[in-house]
Amino acid sequence: MKIKFKLNRFVWISILFLSLSIILYSNITWTDFPQGQNIPFVEDVEKEGNPKMESVLYRLMNTYFEEGMEEAKEFAQQRDVGMKGDQVRVVAHAKAQSAGNKLRIRTYTLRKQIESLGGTVELTHQNLIQSLLPLHSLQDFANLDSVKYLRLPKKAIPLVESEGVQTTNAVQWQNISQYRSTEKVKVCVLDAGFKGYENLLGTDLPEKVTTKSFRADGNLYAHKHGTACAEIVHDMVPHAELYLVNFNTSVEQHNAVDWIIDQGIDIVSFSMGYFNMGAGNGTGPVCRDIKRAKNKGIVWVSAAGNYAKYHWEGIFNDPDNDTLHNFPGAQGLPTDELLVFYVPANTPVSAYLNWNDWGSWNGTTYQGSNQDYDLYLYFWNGSNWSNVAQSMNIQSGFQWPVESISGWYSQQSTWWGVAINRYSAARNVKLELFIKGTSQEILYNKKFGSLSIPADSPDGITVGATDWFDDSLHSYSSRGPTTDKRKKPDFSAPAGVSGVTYGNLGFYGTSASTPHVAGAFALLKGKTPYSLEQIKMILESRAKDLGPNGKDNQFGIGRLDLKK
């Protein structure tokens, strides 16, 4: 009787605990966020800036001139602007469109000009020059005739968030004797960093791997994300030759791809993604890298992204004519000018906006936009909304239709919001917004079309995330279609899997799914005489169809499965 009583008490305590949890969780719901509060939008602000310079750089420079170096450094830290000493890391687009000698002369001239301004060139790729510049020389440099645009480096983001070998039935393939294969398959994990990889050599990684860093600082150990991805590739195809290559910015990535092509790599596993680096239709500089790789016979496997819950898209709508976009009502809420999301304490917050006015892609850059929209970031301080940052790039014809705010840090758990302002535009564009910093679904969330770049590439294989145990789609897994209406992802593959790097069942995200597919390509490439194109067909024919019949925008053709 006594035991029964204790058991009952335990049950009651559990129920009470669960109820409390539900009550607490339900406190953080869309009906609870501060509604009906005016946001302090600065409607009449005259837009300042240099059309040849990203707005955050312009503001950094102004802060430096008006408030001094210390304030500028603080601003840079807040806005995730990379500085080294008193210099800021920037990417300059050289103006010349022509290839060959003319471009070389122009980049050579720019290199000299950067040096004469006290700056340092870190690296170059075609018409892009990544360099460190003193804050006082930003304006002078941007105004040079040979400079088309000056911006912050675009950083790729590791898509963090294995049982997969069994789930995908790769084991049977691993054990079968090879049929007519000739050489070892070369797989490159192109990622943010490979911290701790040495400790896994000979156990969870091959005894010998080739490493190369394309970061300007040469730091191969900047992140452990790549090590976790390499672990999965090795789990899938233990005898493949592994190349661990890391980078940070898109310029570094371009150079890495040049090297990868020279090495005769067969398969690239790319569990990284960008925002605002393309029109979402397979064009742009990052997608161009994939096209270059494909043209050399390389299979490029990309993560779809982990942004299904943090994505919104829609046509600019301003029924009250206050130039602010009105997000459509959702979940029983009225329309609102703020897109709200809840951010836990000690979490960085970022927002990325782009719209469908990229213009044509000429193989190097986009024609550019003359529809000028801006992005504002707010947080709820307990009594009202406070504007903390804005991105106000000038779009006057040749600049990309992008705005981004990153580097803000939520010191307490609170609501944050973004607003979109139509600054100067002749038409209502289709907007796309990504939020980083929340683990909950954002308000007005639209899951479809949430692919990161370069998951939209028609030349690469895009991978979504399913649960390794029950094949359910992971809620964060980005979905298609692309902006030109192609279905993506191509495959889905297990996530939430185990590894040394992220622990038992600790590796989530399409990052974890991607190396499973890259490994499957390598496995079949090593065991059969099929071409990579044929292997793609074979894998498609064996994939386990999930969701709607046939290929769809959630699971692709299905979950990777290598069995008959």
Added chain:
Amino acid sequence: MRKFVLKFSTYLCILMLVFLVSPLYSQQTKFKMTPQENMPRFGLGVLAGYAMPSKEGINPVDLEENYNRGSFSYGGNIYLMISENIAVEVNAFNFQYDVKASSEGLSKGSLTINPVGISLQGRLPVTPYLVPYVVGGGSYYLNEFNLDEQLINDWASLGFDLEEKVESGMGYHVGAGLDFFVSRNFALNVDGRYFINNMEGSWSIVDQKTNEEVTGKLDNLDMSSIFVGFGLKLVF
């Protein structure tokens, strides 16, 4: 392997014994060979011996590591001694090799070679009962390759059909031997030949699901063999 060595050694011992005993026997019988008087003569022979690929792992055919560079083989011939120095021979042999997976040659399986040929013997009698000879001629090589059953089944379980073939065709052989007549109608024989067998092969793998097929050719597949054997001949 052990079984084969035992078998081969037994054959060898019997033949050596016969060779040792036969001169005594011939002296006892005191037969006199007068070939010129009896030509042409018709003969039948059988051979048993050892065959091996002509090169270490006949490129591009590789052998199993535990394979003893060859196998027990046998053959037979019918011949017509036209004169003391010339004979025409029709012969057939059987060689079988195990082959391991090779990147450019054959995959794992067993290779059977059956040369059926016609040869001309140049015979140079040293004594009435000791006749060395050289031999050369053309053969039609009936080649057959069977992929390893386990390999086929394993791949079938993954949904793939494997096939690998070698062509049959014309080739050549050359060699030398020695007939030792122990009686007027019976000879012991030692024979060594080189069979030149360069053919083409092909392979294919078909995915049962997509019907995607990859095929390939194995050009100039060198399946040449060396055969050394002992035999018995009946001459009429």
